[in-house]
Amino acid sequence: MKSLTVIGFLGSTLDASKFGPSRWNKWRPTVGLTMHPDLRVDRFVMLYGTPHSRLAEYVAEDIASVSPETKVDMRLLDFRNPWDFEEVYGKLLDFARGETFDPESEDYLVHITTGTHVAQICLFLLTEARYLPGRLLQTQPERGSTDPAGKWSVIDLDLSRYDSIATRFAVASAESTSFLKSGIETRNANFNRMIDEIEHVASRSRAPILLMGPTGAGKSLLARRIHDLKKLKHQVAGPFVEVNCATLKGDSAMSALFGHRKGAFTGAVADRPGLLRSADKGMLFLDEIGELGLDEQAMILRAIEDKRFLPVGGDKESSSDFQLIAGTNRDLGDAVASGIFREDLYARLNLWTFRLPGLADRREDIEPNLDYELDRFAEREGQRASFNKEARQRYLAFAASSEAVWQGNFRDLAASVTRMATLSPKGRIDLVCVEMEIQRLRRLWAVRADKGADTLAEVLDDQAIDSLDLFDRVQLAEAIRVCKVSRSLSEAGRALFNVSRTKRASANDADRLRKYLARFNIDWGAITKSAN
Structure with a gap:
């Protein structure tokens, strides 16, 4: 059986009492936790300050009298200001790092009933982060009783042990992933696993995210949903700023991204904040980041790492605290090898990389996305369209076949649904309408095949x-x-x-x-x- 070690502060108020027999009629949390027959404390690490040295010695003597098997380790820990969170957390962290813990042979409880509220919060945080490898211990007096032992209870921070909490977290996580998928009940197992990972990363990290995939695979929509999800969770307060880097060419690219000062060049009649500045406290989505020039890439890298950049024509740096999502249909690894993309920027972006598959690789998701596009059409145009049974079956059979190449991915599907819904008589998409649309798609993809x-x-x-x-x-x-x-x-x-x-x-x-x-x-x- 493992031995039990309790770590806690001496209660300068709760543990204090008159130095006489009457003290045994009072609940004192530090002494009381060693008086429970169902809680054998083998070692108590008592944290105390110099002004309370006499009280610490007196409490240690009382523990020895009621629980001779409990060894008291007295640790002097002084704070200039016990209500200064930074100081208290820092010194407790140093204490935790300096301790030799052996979870294989010892169990640990962290007593959070005593100490200032700041100290209690710090003990909680250090236990949650596993710097203190134990569980939390709470004690309290027995209401209506003079029993000096009081009551005790243990809080396990492993939330999976609590069925109701675990269920609520599972539901919340499922709601978040559904939100990222715009409520679409996608069926592709690999895609669903990827969205689960993105939900975890988006909720717990501010590091850059790189979305790779072909044009029309949904990178822009997913980036916007990530921002909206983080805003719902109060993790970002600023706007979503989207930039198509393929449209930024020449000298105007620097000005658009980083802003400029009045008079920096001909036509600069006023200061311009730039898109990075506009994304402050929010999220910046650089779509087609592989199209940026090497100079712009270098400045983007510094802006990611230092949150600072120099506007065109400026002599004073601007700052912007944004989270970056980058999108590309290029293989950036190949672009690095070709010398057209900076290796250091790619390394910074490549922490969280997700490859979005094209629609042709997610054919089982065509049907739920078909319904989603019909709903979008209804919201956009104010009128609903639907398929009759034969028309729906025909369209889905074609859409899932190898004949449907879906070169434009979800953009092709969205355009196809819009055409059918617009041309359908009285909002009912029939077999004739579907056959016409299939011919249209065939011609469209044939033209693209001749692009060379x-x-x-x-x-x-x-x-x-x-x-x-x-x-x-x-x-x-x-x-x-x-x-x-x-x-x-x-x-x-x-x-x-x-x-x-x-x-x-x-x-x-x-x-x-x-x-x-x-x-x-x-x-x-x-x-x-x-x-x-």
Whole structure:
């Protein structure tokens, strides 16, 4: 059987009494807890201050008289101000770290009846954080009785032991995850597990969150729901500020993100706070963060770590305390290897990374999302639409089949439902309406599949395209796509040759790419012109 150690403060008021026989007619919590036949205290660690040294010795003598088996360890712990939370917590933390605890052979109870309210709170916090590896002990006098022992009870901070509390926490957690899913009863097991993790992280951490996934997978909506959930729980007070980094190009990017001072450049007729400043006390969502330039990435990293940044043209730093959520459809690891994304920023973002699957990978979730989009249409347009039985079955059968590629993911589904609900006679979506929509989706996805040909058409004429082998068409179309999203010929070369470039003693990626494009009579200027 393990021995029992109790840790507690001497009660300068509750443990005090006249030094005479009458003291045994009074409940004194520190002495009383050693008088219970059903609570054998093997060791009592008594915390006391210098002004109460005589009382501490007297109480220790009384404990020895009623419980000879209890060893009293007297620990002097002085506070300049016993109501100063920082001082009391700091000294108690030092005490806890300096103790040698052996939970394998000893049980521990932390007595929170004595001491100032500040001391009691600190003991609670240290026990909850497991710096003091025990349970909380409360004592109180027996009402209507002169029994000096009083009553005792133990509080176990493992909430899972309390059925009603555990049930309430489970319900609250389920409500939070449902909130993050906009109330949609999703069925994909992997997605549901991911949302559970996000709920835990969002509720307990202010660290950056990185949402990865294809365009239309729901990154923006999820980021907004995370902010709304934290606001409901009073964890953030500020706004949700969303930024599409793909729209921030050139000199205007710095000004939009970090603000500028009046006169910083031509057209800066007034101070501008910037989007980071606007997100103070709230949440900043940087969608498509992989599109930011390296200079902007460096300033974002400092703003995350130090909560400070320098506006354009400013000589005084601004501050903003925001939580960051970043979204991207790029593989940032590949972007780091290509030299177009900072490794230190990626490391900072990569603490909590969640990959949102596309709709084609969550086909079992199409039906609940179909109903969700119908409800959204009703809220938005003020009129409800619904399927008849045959039409619903036909649409779901097509939507779940391999024929439905869902290239635009949930955006495609939302647009599809909007079209059917708008075109349905009297709000009833019938089989004819569904068949028309299926044909529309087929045409839409066929056009997107030909996007490579469209890309070539922007820089080559039909005769030049017809002269290319299919192999060259596919390769050239991808090379042009990378060039269009890159800021320079060198950056595009690094992205395209990021593997082979490491195998050569020296590399001029820009020259290599220039020569490749020249084979097809294409120059960098023609590509950048088509991108604008």
